[in-house]
Amino acid sequence: MRGWAEAISATRPRVVAALAARLRDLDLAEDAFADATASALTAWPLQAPRDPAAWLWRAALRRAIDAKRRAVTRARYVPDGPAPDATPEEVLMAAGEPIPDERLRLIFICCHPAIAPDARVALTLKVVCGLSTERLARAFLVAEPAMLQRITRAKRKIRDAGVPFEVPGREAWPERLEAVLATLEIAYAQAYEDAALAGDAAGFAAEVMRLSGILAELAPEEPEVLGLAALVRFAEARRPARLDDTGAMTPPDQQDTALWRADMIEAGANLLDRAAELRRTGPRQIMAAIHALHLSRSEDRPTPWGDIAALYEVLAQLRPNVVTAVNRAVALGEAFGADAGLEALAQAEAPEDWLPYQAARAGLCAKAGRTAEAARALKAALALGPAPAERLFLQRRLAALAG
């Protein structure tokens, strides 16, 4: 049974996307897929389908058309908007036709800039990946009704504002892809942060990784798409090493390199190479390259902090924000000494009540021998309510300062 559930989940992006494109209605597409899934789970154990995706596509389409027809009969008029364009005959004829690949179209719809970024993330993971509202609520630390409302609002906006069910024209791609990439970045940041806490969030990260892979497959000429896919793989490569035996967070330069996943590193490196060949740089490619440098550490090769600092210099131009500025200060401190780092940190204009700032400050002060200031920064960081893994890490550093 578990095998079938996995087969269904694997087909979902493709089948739901094809349904949404055909029916021009996200709710109807999702409901039809859910119905088809329920029938599949009773039918398949008796007779295995030759092609699970095709089976689900046909069953869902038949159900959606039935549902539409019932609605039409009930209301006695055809609702506004394009009518379903398939009759049962056409559906039967479609049986032999391959499922159209509409995944890119669905991703563009769910990540339209007209939808609030938070809602885009939730909608994409719900509709494309099939994550439940309950699971999304848990991952984004909101109550389930609030998450449901976020998704419902986004769907309503798509319908009422007239978000087109088309892949945008090539001229609109830079702007629209930016919205898609920003969505996936938020989703991954959430999964990454979460993963240090709970094992079940690792599955959530896997969905984001899958989505970034789909996008890289669909838009192979877009270097930032490849860059993001690489970035996610590099970050996932280090996941098994991110916590030590006591459950404390371990920074990249202290992780056990034997725990890093070679398959992920290789996949990321391939993607980043392909991105580089397109010769259009961008922030995601630079961030992926920074990850790659961290991953280049081995027993006889220390972390190349000088190169990392140089890349942060480039990133600070492309993405001048406080996150970049603080990370740059840390890299400068490692590469050129604590004073260089502290000077950069002072210019970062980071808010005092921001945990990464206090953690960076603690590290740089400790390096400079300013123990009292380092301790103060660590206490400030601990007061900001870090996640358990990070709290352990910070507490240990504080104890080390005292000893």
Next chain:
Amino acid sequence: MLLVYEPTNSPEARAKRLAEVGAKHMALAEELRAAGVQKDGAGLQGVETATTVATAAGGAQTLHDGPFAETREYLGGYYLIEVPDLDAALAVAKRVPVGDGGKVEVRPLMVY
């Protein structure tokens, strides 16, 4: 509906802006009409000409001088267009000439 917002500033500054973008508005409107996209549109006089009817809870109505809200932008005019979807509307909205800090809000009309 494309609602055109301009930054609030002195009548002189607005007159200057109008001199700069007025002809562009005319050209865009002409082109949209010719393409059958524009249904209606107009520029509005300055916020100092505004009077607001406010209805309180219970239905009591009062008149106020000035626009309903003191904001950094004011509604300068509108275009009513008919296009197939949001992306097409956004493409027109990007071509609406506004001064620095200007904004164009796109909203579908209610259908009765």
